[in-house]
């Protein structure tokens with residue numbers, strides 16, 4: 001258990017002082033991997049934790065931002081890849097936790113590991129893709145359709161993608177609308 005002490009926050013100077021607030025930031029190596037499926041945060045990966053601890057009447061309210069790197073296997077082409085991963089979560093650590101308030105203040109600290117782990121695992125994609133337009137494997141040959149693997153890049157592109165690319169270019173020149181709504185990636189809330 002001692003390894004997971006990295007997730008503990010000392011709150012001695014906040015306990016029973018409603019209105020007090022602290023902000024802290026630190027960086028450490030993940031002691032134990034998070035995630036069991038295609039996408040994981042492996043042990044040893046660097047994680048940046050920005051926390052805001054607010055003393056409220058019921059306990060300590062924690063708002064946290066987690067930034068790390070997700071390692072995953074693409075659900076389409078089976079390629080392994082790594083990509084930035086960020087989440088936020090908020091949790092109330094109560095002085096007198098009830099069944100509804102699962103987490104409590106333990107003496108002079110709160111343990112962020114359970115809620116952090118829950119939030120991360122929930123946000124990890126169930127079907128990760130190496131990129132939004134990954135064409136996947138050819139159903140007949142089992143080979144990558146990807147232009148990067150074998151063959152000349154130009155001729156390996158599926159004709160449907162070529163048509164789409166042309167459409168996007170036309171749309172962009174016809175309208176002055178900026179490329180909005182195109183923010184793919186695992187960043188979630």
Ligand SMILES: [Zn+2]
Pocket residue numbers: 074075076077078079129130131134135136
């Ligand atoms: Zn892929």
